[in-house]
Amino acid sequence: MTTNLKGIGGTFNKKKRTLISLSHGTYGHDDDAYGAMLVINAILAMGSEATLLLRDDGVYMALKGQDPNEIGQENNLKQLSDLVDLGGKVYVLGPSLEARGIERPELIDDITVIERKDLVKVLQQHELFINL
Amino acid sequence: MLDGKAKADKGKTLTIILTRGPFISDYADIAINTALRAKKMGYKVNLFLYLDGTWNAHVKKDKKYSNPGEWLRWCIKKGVTVAACERCSEARDLVKEDLIEGVEIGGVYRLLDMLKGSDKVLTFMG
Numbered sequence: 001m002t003t004n005l006k007g008i009g010g011t012f013n014k015k016k017r018t019l020i021s022l023s024h025g026t027y028g029h030d031d032d033a034y035g036a037m038l039v040i041n042a043i044l045a046m047g048s049e050a051t052l053l054l055r056d057d058g059v060y061m062a063l064k065g066q067d068p069n070e071i072g073q074e075n076n077l078k079q080l081s082d083l084v085d086l087g088g089k090v091y092v093l094g095p096s097l098e099a100r101g102i103e104r105p106e107l108i109d110d111i112t113v114i115e116r117k118d119l120v121k122v123l124q125q126h127e128l129f130i131n132l
Numbered sequence: 133m134l135d136g137k138a139k140a141d142k143g144k145t146l147t148i149i150l151t152r153g154p155f156i157s158d159y160a161d162i163a164i165n166t167a168l169r170a171k172k173m174g175y176k177v178n179l180f181l182y183l184d185g186t187w188n189a190h191v192k193k194d195k196k197y198s199n200p201g202e203w204l205r206w207c208i209k210k211g212v213t214v215a216a217c218e219r220c221s222e223a224r225d226l227v228k229e230d231l232i233e234g235v236e237i238g239g240v241y242r243l244l245d246m247l248k249g250s251d252k253v254l255t256f257m258g
Contacts, residue, residue: 016248018247032183035182035220038219038240039240039244042240042244043244043247128250128253130255131255132255132257
């Protein structure tokens with residue numbers, strides 16, 4: 001935890017729970033992953049509930065041992081750590097892991113792997129949806 | 133003519149997040165025209181230009197073909213609130229003078245302001 005986001009901003013709408021679904025990979029030309037983390041950590045910092053759902057190439061966000069120093073980019077794990085510290089949840093879609101040959105032990109601890117059948121329940125638990 | 137569902141939605145707030153730039157795909161076209169149509173149907177509409185979506189506000193000059201800049205100007209004229217992410221603009225060296233008149237530059241908390249008052253959120257991304 002290297003940033004203190006809890007003191008920023010006012011109050012967000014606590015009744016609305018936000019699900020941010022990230023389907024794009026990390027450290028590429030698109031900055032969707034970075035953009036997703038920026039928004040979700042801001043929502044959490046304002047005291048509202050928010051969940052990150054990693055699916056498709058978005059699952060790479062949760063890999064252990066990432067080291068983007070050589071390409072000069074910020075490590076996603078730092079932002080994920082902030083998210084967890086702020087009380088956010090991270091779900092990773094199991095079939096997306098299987099399709100990419102990624103096993104659960106390769107991922108960070110603070111995530112929950114869900115199956116497609118669980119998606120409906122996750123969607124029902126949120127009122128606002130942002131796809132990145 | 134509004135149907136029953138559209139009448140029920142009149143007065144509700146729609147926030148559209150656009151993360152893709154102009155011309156490279158149809159996302160900008162669809163997002164901005166959805167904003168215009170929703171406004172016409174009676175929604176209060178916010179359009180937040182995020183990530184490469186900020187480039188759409190840079191299309192300022194008239195062109196011989198229809199383009200996202202022209203539609204953005206229509207959006208502003210019709211009362212759609214249009215904001216561009218401050219951090220994304222800064223990263224692309226976009227300053228207020230570069231953007232279409234009426235486009236705000238706001239931080240991520242400007243987006244949260246929009247979200248907290250929204251009944252629906254649509255994201256247009258590739």
